[in-house]
Amino acid sequence: MNPVVQLRDIHKTYDLGEVTFEALGGVSLDIAEGEMVALMGPSGSGKTTLMQIIGLLDRPSQGQYILRGQDVTELSENERAEVRNRAIGFVFQAFHLLSRMSVLENVEVPMTYAGFSASQQRETALEMLRRVGLADKSRSLPSQLSGGQKQRVAVARALTMQPSILLADEPTGNLDSKTSVEVMALFQQLNDEGTTVIVVTHEPDIAAYTQRIVRIRDGLLESDSPNPQRKRIAGGVA
Ligand SMILES: Nc1ncnc2c1ncn2[C@@H]1O[C@H](COP(=O)(O)OP(=O)(O)OP(=O)(O)O)[C@@H](O)[C@H]1O
Numbered sequence: 001m002n003p004v005v006q007l008r009d010i011h012k013t014y015d016l017g018e019v020t021f022e023a024l025g026g027v028s029l030d031i032a033e034g035e036m037v038a039l040m041g042p043s044g045s046g047k048t049t050l051m052q053i054i055g056l057l058d059r060p061s062q063g064q065y066i067l068r069g070q071d072v073t074e075l076s077e078n079e080r081a082e083v084r085n086r087a088i089g090f091v092f093q094a095f096h097l098l099s100r101m102s103v104l105e106n107v108e109v110p111m112t113y114a115g116f117s118a119s120q121q122r123e124t125a126l127e128m129l130r131r132v133g134l135a136d137k138s139r140s141l142p143s144q145l146s147g148g149q150k151q152r153v154a155v156a157r158a159l160t161m162q163p164s165i166l167l168a169d170e171p172t173g174n175l176d177s178k179t180s181v182e183v184m185a186l187f188q189q190l191n192d193e194g195t196t197v198i199v200v201t202h203e204p205d206i207a208a209y210t211q212r213i214v215r216i217r218d219g220l221l222e223s224d225s226p227n228p229q230r231k232r233i234a235g236g237v238a
């Protein structure tokens, strides 16, 4: 087992002026390369906070974080951004697509920051759109797509930098159940190809597609169990 994420006694305290609030009270968690994990828990339990720490969008107040063997706990803002761009892809509940840009341009966005040439950007973006089954929509605007298609564009965008970890925070929260299954099929396919996937969800039906279910409550790990009945979606996305 090759751990990609190693969290050791992670605390996160928010300073609210007069008082402080402890959103994470000491979370230790290992995630191995190639795992597909669901992170569950009630609203306010600390799921997004934990994902932001794993994704290097935020830093713990206390504890140690080792990412792919590198201690990233004490990295500067710039160093964290660099590791983040190289290693991590994000997918959010609200898609976060730019409405005035075409699908193709949206997928190109992360690469513009990474110094790819225009032709490399185009080629990679088209390849990623093919992977998510949307090559024929490259010239569309996000507003012309269904919710599931928008989320697949967001996944294509997350994949352009070839992340080893894909973090998805309620990626199906705005989707109907049929479309949610489509997105989970895509995640399973990526996971089969070697990407480590961590997905936050409230829905047991969605967690059922993962191989391990981690629950947090009040900022603490409540349970961590394999999911031997893992549902598989045959065929992936067309
Ligand atoms: N920037 C912040 N400042 C102060 N408190 C915060 C901040 N961000 C989150 N919190 C608090 O930390 C706790 C955990 O929040 P978090 O967003 O991680 O919950 P969550 O499990 O993702 O919930 P949900 O399922 O509703 O998305 C909540 O009580 C929240 O109010």
Ligand SMILES: [Mg+2]
Pocket (backbone or CB within 6 Å): 047, 048, 049, 169
């Ligand atoms: Mg949240």
